[in-house]
Amino acid sequence: MSTTGRGLHGRVLDTLGPEITAGEYPPGSVLRTDELAQRFDVSRSVMREVVRVLESMHLVESRRRVGVTVLPSHEWNVYDPQVIRWRLAGADRPRQLRSLTVLRSAIEPVAASLAARNATAEQCAELTECALGMVANSRGHKLEGYLFHDVAFHRVILTASGNEMFARLGDVVAEVLAGRTHHDVMFEDPDPAAVTLHVQLAEAVRARDAARAEKLTREITEGALQELDILAP
Amino acid sequence: MSTTGRGLHGRVLDTLGPEITAGEYPPGSVLRTDELAQRFDVSRSVMREVVRVLESMHLVESRRRVGVTVLPSHEWNVYDPQVIRWRLAGADRPRQLRSLTVLRSAIEPVAASLAARNATAEQCAELTECALGMVANSRGHKLEGYLFHDVAFHRVILTASGNEMFARLGDVVAEVLAGRTHHDVMFEDPDPAAVTLHVQLAEAVRARDAARAEKLTREITEGALQELDILAP
DNA sequence: GTGACGAATAAATCTGACTTTTTATTCCTG
DNA sequence: CAGGAATAAAAAGTCAGATTTATTCGTCAC
Numbered sequence: 001m002s003t004t005g006r007g008l009h010g011r012v013l014d015t016l017g018p019e020i021t022a023g024e025y026p027p028g029s030v031l032r033t034d035e036l037a038q039r040f041d042v043s044r045s046v047m048r049e050v051v052r053v054l055e056s057m058h059l060v061e062s063r064r065r066v067g068v069t070v071l072p073s074h075e076w077n078v079y080d081p082q083v084i085r086w087r088l089a090g091a092d093r094p095r096q097l098r099s100l101t102v103l104r105s106a107i108e109p110v111a112a113s114l115a116a117r118n119a120t121a122e123q124c125a126e127l128t129e130c131a132l133g134m135v136a137n138s139r140g141h142k143l144e145g146y147l148f149h150d151v152a153f154h155r156v157i158l159t160a161s162g163n164e165m166f167a168r169l170g171d172v173v174a175e176v177l178a179g180r181t182h183h184d185v186m187f188e189d190p191d192p193a194a195v196t197l198h199v200q201l202a203e204a205v206r207a208r209d210a211a212r213a214e215k216l217t218r219e220i221t222e223g224a225l226q227e228l229d230i231l232a233p
Numbered sequence: 234m235s236t237t238g239r240g241l242h243g244r245v246l247d248t249l250g251p252e253i254t255a256g257e258y259p260p261g262s263v264l265r266t267d268e269l270a271q272r273f274d275v276s277r278s279v280m281r282e283v284v285r286v287l288e289s290m291h292l293v294e295s296r297r298r299v300g301v302t303v304l305p306s307h308e309w310n311v312y313d314p315q316v317i318r319w320r321l322a323g324a325d326r327p328r329q330l331r332s333l334t335v336l337r338s339a340i341e342p343v344a345a346s347l348a349a350r351n352a353t354a355e356q357c358a359e360l361t362e363c364a365l366g367m368v369a370n371s372r373g374h375k376l377e378g379y380l381f382h383d384v385a386f387h388r389v390i391l392t393a394s395g396n397e398m399f400a401r402l403g404d405v406v407a408e409v410l411a412g413r414t415h416h417d418v419m420f421e422d423p424d425p426a427a428v429t430l431h432v433q434l435a436e437a438v439r440a441r442d443a444a445r446a447e448k449l450t451r452e453i454t455e456g457a458l459q460e461l462d463i464l465a466p
Numbered sequence: 467g468t469g470a471c472g473a474a475t476a477a478a479t480c481t482g483a484c485t486t487t488t489t490a491t492t493c494c495t496g
Numbered sequence: 497c498a499g500g501a502a503t504a505a506a507a508a509g510t511c512a513g514a515t516t517t518a519t520t521c522g523t524c525a526c
Contacts, residue, residue, distance in 0.1 A: 044482095051508095062509095064489095064507065065489055079398070079401065276510060276511045298519035
């Protein structure tokens, strides 16, 4: 599941990254590569590679004579999947989940509308298959099976939109849905209304009905917002 | 304007990154660290740092014994501001601009709706100030002045939404607007209708009229889509 | 033809020395 | 005492060489 797992530098990153995104070092804190290298028992070269990556994520800034300065959170590359994962694993997970759900509510309706125009026959088939999988797992506490098909469904929609920016949000949606199932809400079977909406959405896309696809998706995302007690815009 | 300018490794990145995002190395191409270090006349350490950063952007994958493999474009972190800038500077700039404009059309209406609820008095003031600036620069080929206020306007909206994911798209919107002014369309003064919409949007936000703010923004982004000959969803 | 073993190879890592830049301090001068 | 220039120090930046490790590919036996 972890992306950077391999390599010495990846292991250091998996420790230091979450620490920073968790806010353990307040903005403006100064870290020194030498100390960090000593702490993690790696060479300075490896530590410098780690710092470079953190720098490319705008989590820190490295300046000569000063050290490695932690940047305020509004500078962070919050779209970096790695950063998203680190933050979802940390303390402000609820806040993060809300932000991402609002993002979904903006993106997915438009993506669905585009998918209704651009989806291939194969993608339409995948969509109905996923919807059927959701139906099949919607009762009897088969949450994992339901999640699997739910994630696949939304991934197909985003990909079928034909917009690469949308397509790349597949991982984000997957994280949000997984988070919802595993931690926050949904102790029992999913809302039957939501399942129905997915089935209808698959139909709408197959029928090339962009307006209907958009409207149905809006209902789905509004449901997601309500689950988190967010007022629908 | 460049972010990575400082340091030897930054200069190498500014050459190699654009080359990769421009598709000069087809997916699956293998680069070797040693050769690259030789080519750029830097040490392997520097080259390794560069490769690590490219790897964190999912532009390449580094595996032992194999080398540095270029990944297909659907793997890239297309939300990384650096990657966006590289791609906008490259050959498929038009395609990139379209993707980003569609993204804007999804995000900004929702952001405006939220801004109408959450904007502070100060942000409302900034908004009207920007709108006035746009009006003042809307005639007489004062394109740079117009662009400046246009960018500031949309930045305030995104920030005032209170959603950090939206706020971080300020740079993207800035790039898109700048690209439109400097290269593609808009040879003469901006559309007066667009200017009016911005003024009205500032008013709507100040009046806390979320629905109106959303609708007005939708009209603005639809205009942007039409300029690029994209059918409005 | 399949499987296992081993050698070659290229990246990954470590080490330690040297360089450069930036900041702070000191000291000289007005 | 104040201002500014020279100086020192600190930390990142750079480099080259030695070592380690994992993967691939060829060979050989079964």
